[in-house]
Amino acid sequence: MSAMTELRQSPLHELHAHAGAKFIDFYGWQLPVQYTSIIDEHLAVRQAAGLFDISHMGQIMLEGPGAFDLIQHLMTGDLTRTFEKGLGVYGHMCLATGGVIDDIFVYGIKESKRFLMIVNGSTHEKDAAWLRKNVKSGVTITDLENRAGFAIQGPKALAIIRETLAGIAELPRFAFQQIQAGAPNDTFWGCRTGYTGEDGAEFFGPARTILTLWKQLMENGAAQGLKPCGLGARDTLRLEVGYPLYGHELTEDRTTLEANMEWAIKWSKGDFIGRQVLEKQKLDGVKDQLLAYELLERGVPRQGAKVIKDGEPWGITTSGTFSPSLQKGIGLAYAPVSWNNVGARVEVDIHNKRVPAQVVALPFYKPRSLKQVP
Amino acid sequence: MSNRHYTKSHEWIRIDGNLGYVGISDHAQKEVTDVVYVEMAKAGKALSAGEEATTLESVKAAFSIYAPVSGKIAKVNNALEGDPGLINKSPYENGWIFALEVANPADVNALMTEAQYEDFLKSGAAAHH
Numbered sequence: 222m223s224a225m226t227e228l229r230q231s232p233l234h235e236l237h238a239h240a241g242a243k244f245i246d247f248y249g250w251q252l253p254v255q256y257t258s259i260i261d262e263h264l265a266v267r268q269a270a271g272l273f274d275i276s277h278m279g280q281i282m283l284e285g286p287g288a289f290d291l292i293q294h295l296m297t298g299d300l301t302r303t304f305e306k307g308l309g310v311y312g313h314m315c316l317a318t319g320g321v322i323d324d325i326f327v328y329g330i331k332e333s334k335r336f337l338m339i340v341n342g343s344t345h346e347k348d349a350a351w352l353r354k355n356v357k358s359g360v361t362i363t364d365l366e367n368r369a370g371f372a373i374q375g376p377k378a379l380a381i382i383r384e385t386l387a388g389i390a391e392l393p394r395f396a397f398q399q400i401q402a403g404a405p406n407d408t409f410w411g412c413r414t415g416y417t418g419e420d421g422a423e424f425f426g427p428a429r430t431i432l433t434l435w436k437q438l439m440e441n442g443a444a445q446g447l448k449p450c451g452l453g454a455r456d457t458l459r460l461e462v463g464y465p466l467y468g469h470e471l472t473e474d475r476t477t478l479e480a481n482m483e484w485a486i487k488w489s490k491g492d493f494i495g496r497q498v499l500e501k502q503k504l505d506g507v508k509d510q511l512l513a514y515e516l517l518e519r520g521v522p523r524q525g526a527k528v529i530k531d532g533e534p535w536g537i538t539t540s541g542t543f544s545p546s547l548q549k550g551i552g553l554a555y556a557p558v559s560w561n562n563v564g565a566r567v568e569v570d571i572h573n574k575r576v577p578a579q580v581v582a583l584p585f586y587k588p589r590s591l592k593q594v595p
Numbered sequence: 596m597s598n599r600h601y602t603k604s605h606e607w608i609r610i611d612g613n614l615g616y617v618g619i620s621d622h623a624q625k626e627v628t629d630v631v632y633v634e635m636a637k638a639g640k641a642l643s644a645g646e647e648a649t650t651l652e653s654v655k656a657a658f659s660i661y662a663p664v665s666g667k668i669a670k671v672n673n674a675l676e677g678d679p680g681l682i683n684k685s686p687y688e689n690g691w692i693f694a695l696e697v698a699n700p701a702d703v704n705a706l707m708t709e710a711q712y713e714d715f716l717k718s719g720a721a722a723h724h
Contacts, residue, residue, distance in 0.1 A: 259654045260629040453654060519632055521652040543631040543654055
């Protein structure tokens with residue numbers, strides 16, 4: 222036997238194994254990559270609905286009178302939105318250099334001064350350390366344990382939720398609710414967010430509660446085409462709508478502006494770590510920027526594939542795949558900002574063959590169940 | 596038991612006259628996941644055993660397909676151009692990839708039989724790519 226690092230398993234692991242999932246190692250977690258087929262699961266989400274285990278994502282609670290100011294200081298998004306409109310807030314936690322530590326969602330309850338921060342599984346420990354390093358008095362940080370989470374996504378997601386739970390499906394997009402399920406410490410969060418571009422919700426809470434809810438939704442949704450989906454489909458779905466994946470499009474070496482995500486920076490808010498560099502970069506302009514391309518001939522671009530324009534190989538693919546909805550190769554790449562014009566012709570080096578491609582606007586694919594992305 | 600022979604890189608070959616039909620095993624198609632694109636092998640191309648014949652792309656990654664024995668590519672499965680998923684749906688029948696005009700049909704005896712291939716998979720020696 223070869224030495225193996227012990228992989229963490231989701232509280233939903235046995236359900237997945239029972240459903241015939243194939244597992245992969247994802248940043249120290251053993252998670253389903255697919256159950257039947259990545260394409261079948263992808264299409265189920267575009268046409269009906271899918272369930273995704275996201276228990277590997279970190280759930281960090283920040284509480285106390287100083288929590289609001291701390292989070293405002295650490296992210297590009299503006300928390301006043303979560304208080305005034307009851308919506309989850311997306312943003313980046315940046316280094317002073319403007320490089321991205323992680324992309325996060327924060328859901329806040331004004332009266333109780335409590336904030337739930339959802340962070341990527343791959344950066345969870347780094348994020349927790351960053352929060353503790355920057356913490357000020359009046360804030361308690363709790364990295365929640367024995368938690369689980371899942372997303373239900375697709376045009377039929379809301380109808381399936383309605384059969385199981387009241388309230389959530391009636392919330393506006395990005396809104397959230399805390400739901401009491403029996404015992405006081407069984408409170409879980411239902412959020413009208415997701416990572417596929419389809420309508421739906423994400424649920425975060427105690428492992429036992431989330432497990433029960435997954436089973437109920439699966440039971441109620443099966444007749445409407447609800448399928449459990451793995452990380453394979455999660456990746457093709459998010460890429461079709463142009464959502465970034467940490468470690469690919471977002472890294473500590475690239476800023477929010479280079480990632481072409483200025484919408485995630487709320488300039489009207491006060492100071493935050495990284496603001497100075499970002500402001501200067503906005504003034505001076507970025508050198509490289511994330512662009513989106515579609516292949517004009519058959520082929521599948523992958524991470525690392527060079528992008529070439531007029532013979533110059535200065536582009537590098539950060540994510541690429543075959544789009545099951547569009548039936549063609551699509552990719553995101555960092556390249557000189559002057560290349561980022563919709564319609565511009567480029568070439569992508571795939572197995573030493575230059576495949577013609579065209580710069581396009583995001584999203585690559587517009588989901589039917591939502592009018593706006595993101 | 597089938598009359599297919601298998602390589603350690605998970606291709607199968609079935610001899611029919613002087614032709615050897617080549618595809619990937621059921622185990623391999625499951626590992627590769629949904630095939631979305633098969634580069635058509637070039638008819639007439641001469642290959643030695645173990646030489647790369649063509650590549651296929653799945654949602655997950657690109658995979659090389661090697662000639663199980665020496666020969667010349669006589670036919671390619673054009674149906675894969677329109678429906679590359681045939682490799683997943685029917686790895687041993689409609690999902691064949693190309694046919695070799697085999698230099699020496701007896702060469703397949705150096706490959707694994709189906710029973711030997713199944714043992715090979717069970718042994719864990721097949722641990723992957």
